[in-house]
Amino acid sequence: MKHVVKVVLPILSLFVIGANVLPVFAHHGFQAEYDGSKVIYITGTLTKLEWENPHAYFWVEAKDASGKVTTWQFEGASPIAVKRSGTVRTDFTSNIGKTVTVRGTPGKDGTPKGAAETIKLPDGREVVVGGKRFFGEGKGGSE
């Protein structure tokens, strides 16, 4: 079994770490900072919006099963692009303090942040807040 411990396990570790952690960088800013090969859905309370250039930001407080609250920071596209795609500032401001679900891709640095694609509002609408960020498993995207 010594072989297993000395040789195989380190190799296995490298393989597993490589498959799950090493970033696959593409040339788009979002894809350097966020992992376009994973998708996350975060449900929680919308607490704050910064509707500013170059990109809109908003925050969601999400509670896990143990009751621990984590504040997630989400980055959207530029307010102009979001607005032109049909989502307006009041879609956020009228829902501060209410429960939303954000779909996006997670940051690569392990902090609770994400690049948002859509936000599902209390009235049931799922509206666009960013461009396409999730490109499928193992794909970083090409644009």
Next chain:
Amino acid sequence: MRRRVGRYVFIAVSFIAVFCMAYVSTRAQTGQVSVPGFGKSAAKPLPPGGPAPRTADGHPDLSGVWFPGRIGREDLTAEGDPARLQFDPKVTPEEKPPYQPWAAERVKKLSTLDAEILRPSVNCMPRGVPGMFITNPYPVQLVQTATQLIQLNELNNNFRIIPTDARAHSKDPDPAFNGESVAHWDGDTLVIDTIAIDERTWNNFVGWFHSDQEHVVERLSRPSMNYLTYQVTIEDPKVLTKPWTSAPRTWSLGHEQLQEYYCTNNREEEALKSLRELTEAPKK
């Protein structure tokens, strides 16, 4: 001997089992490929819209608010749809920049994260020429008069004013982000000639730097009411081995006003620097 073979079989089976668990784990973290809408936008390319309008002097009138791509507006859900792109590389592929060997080496040394951090746009600098067309995802407004073409860029509320009277360049103009542009008509095509471009601009997002000798020739035409065609040739004898010509790029007519867009305090830059500290060893 039998025990040794058994041990190797055990190791191999363990390896496969752990790999499978890791793979399943990775898959379990991912969900559907994309929300309905992304790549399935209802956005459709505009029709030609009839002949291009002409000015009193007979030239095509390039005036209008123009959006990159063929849908005449912004639509984030259309990302991935060729109709939203300035050109479809599957239809009109573009040659890679023909770098001189030293320049190719310099660009090659950039990790993708380096390129992200160093690209001028992450510092909110102007895209310059030809970036204001070829790396610009935001609309531009063109205002054509008898003697000038005025280009208003929503991106960073930036502009350039181009004399269209076929004048020559001034002698040794000062460098500027947008350089010095002069233009003349070649039939129905406006040919814009630009020099003296600030060396801090890039021609793409992945490190295409240029020298003080860069010479940019842009060709603008309006094949129909709803479409603008843009093509650029870049000469740079200090960096390139030969001139590079883009694919014809398509912009389409929008019907809304430009908005204010200033890139300020971009948080991406700091986030990317932090990411580099986490993921890459310091470089010598």
